[in-house]
Amino acid sequence: MSGPGSPRLLVFGDSLSFHGPEGGHPADDPRLWPNVTARELGGHAELVAGTGWTARDAWWSMTGDPRVWAELHRADVVVLAVGSMDTLPSPLPTYLRTGLRYLRPDRVRRVARLAYLSVQPALSVVLRGRPPALPARLTVRYLDTAVSALRVLRPTLPVVGWLPSVHRAASYGYVQANRPRAAAAVSRWAAGAGVPLLDVPAVVGRHIDHGRGNPDGMHWGWEGHALVGQAMATLIGPLVTRPRHDMTGSEAVGHVG
Numbered sequence: 001m002s003g004p005g006s007p008r009l010l011v012f013g014d015s016l017s018f019h020g021p022e023g024g025h026p027a028d029d030p031r032l033w034p035n036v037t038a039r040e041l042g043g044h045a046e047l048v049a050g051t052g053w054t055a056r057d058a059w060w061s062m063t064g065d066p067r068v069w070a071e072l073h074r075a076d077v078v079v080l081a082v083g084s085m086d087t088l089p090s091p092l093p094t095y096l097r098t099g100l101r102y103l104r105p106d107r108v109r110r111v112a113r114l115a116y117l118s119v120q121p122a123l124s125v126v127l128r129g130r131p132p133a134l135p136a137r138l139t140v141r142y143l144d145t146a147v148s149a150l151r152v153l154r155p156t157l158p159v160v161g162w163l164p165s166v167h168r169a170a171s172y173g174y175v176q177a178n179r180p181r182a183a184a185a186v187s188r189w190a191a192g193a194g195v196p197l198l199d200v201p202a203v204v205g206r207h208i209d210h211g212r213g214n215p216d217g218m219h220w221g222w223e224g225h226a227l228v229g230q231a232m233a234t235l236i237g238p239l240v241t242r243p244r245h246d247m248t249g250s251e252a253v254g255h256v257g
Contacts, residue, residue, distance in 0.1 A: 006043045007240040009034060010068075010075035012058040012146075013049035014085045016165060019219035024051075031222050034079070036229025041237060046071050052098075054086040054134040055142035062146055076240050077158045078150060079232070080143060083186060084165040084200070086134035087178040089124035092116065094133060121173040129177035136178070136185040143186065147193055158239035160232075161190060162198040166205050168217035196235055203231045 011017060011034045018024055018032055025032060027047040030039065038045035048061050048068055058080060062068055072078075090097060100116065103109035134142075147159050163183045168174060183201075190197045207213055207224040214220065220228070 007038075007041050007076040007236075008043055008074055009038050009041075009045040009077055009079055009236070010071045011045055011047045011049070011079040011081055012053075012061065013047060013079075013081040014053040014057075015049070015051045016084055016219060017047055017049045017081055019214060020225065021214050021219075021221040023214075031225055033220075033225040033229035033232065034081075036226055037079075037232040037236065040230060040233035041240065043076070043240075046075075049081075052085050052133070053082055055080070055082045055139045055146075056134060058082045059142045059146050062149070072150075072153060075154075075157065077160065077236055079236070080146060080159065080161040080195075083139050083143070083162065083182065086132060086136070086139045087164045087176070087182045088133050088167075089120075089127065089129040089172050089175050089178070090131055090133040091120060091123035091127055093131070117171070121171060124173035124175045129175040132178040132182070136182040139182055140185050140189045143195075144189060144193060147195060158236070160196045160198070160235055160239070161186070162200045162232075163187065165200045166208055168208055168211070170217060172218075174217075196239070198228070198232055198235050200228065203227050 013034070015024065017034055018027060018029075020029070020031065027034075027049075029035065032047075034045040034047050048058075048065070048071075050057060050061075062072075097116070100109065100113050103112055143161065150157055150159055163186060164179050166176060166179065187197065189195075204220060204224045204227055207220060207227065208217070211217075212221050213224055
């Protein structure tokens with residue numbers, strides 16, 4: 001562990017954590033919000049994320065990636081910055097939508113993907129956002145399972161989360177019908193589990209609404225990353241200024257494995 005003077009953040013995220021105004025960026029880009037947060041706290045951020053990741057993907061990474069196991073005994077705080085993609089309309093079941101990448105030959109894959117992307121906005125509107133990429137009850141289930149596991153490994157390790165972001169994405173027909181239900185469910189869970197949450201829409205909503213983010217209407221510009229990074233630092237700051245006594249690194253990895 002880095003200690004209270006230079007906290008080490010382990011961030012589980014989706015593309016909101018590594019996409020800027022023009023596309024994806026390396027995890028160590030200082031403009032990305034996890035690095036803004038770490039810099040505000042005088043520490044370092046390790047980002048574990050993927051495009052389209054839901055709370056389920058974060059849990060799978062936590063249990064299946066040995067690099068994450070190594071980070072778990074060094075982290076001073078864990079940030080579960082997932083849940084936003086869970087709320088997006090997914091007209092095709094997730095296993096079919098994500099399975100498009102495995103189609104062969106290449107030409108068939110490209111045609112199938114373009115066909116799906118062309119009808120996704122209309123289907124999102126017609127189906128009123130149903131089904132979501134991950135139902136709210138499963139988002140809560142995976143978040144709760146992750147927090148419970150972390151508290152077994154590191155009983156005093158602070159864990160924070162956030163409320164699903166907002167978007168103005170034409171690719172999803174501007175539909176956000178699932179977000180209010182998911183936000184309410186995550187809020188209820190977090191209150192009971194003692195997990196502080198960042199209200200992402202309150203921080204970055206105006207940035208999105210005024211079109212100052214990525215032209216895709218989903219991801220943020222550097223102003224948005226700065227706002228979220230600073231707000232997250234304010235949330236985390238009081239949690240990493242006191243010393244803690246946790247199990248050793250070898251014990252933690254043993255439990256994870």
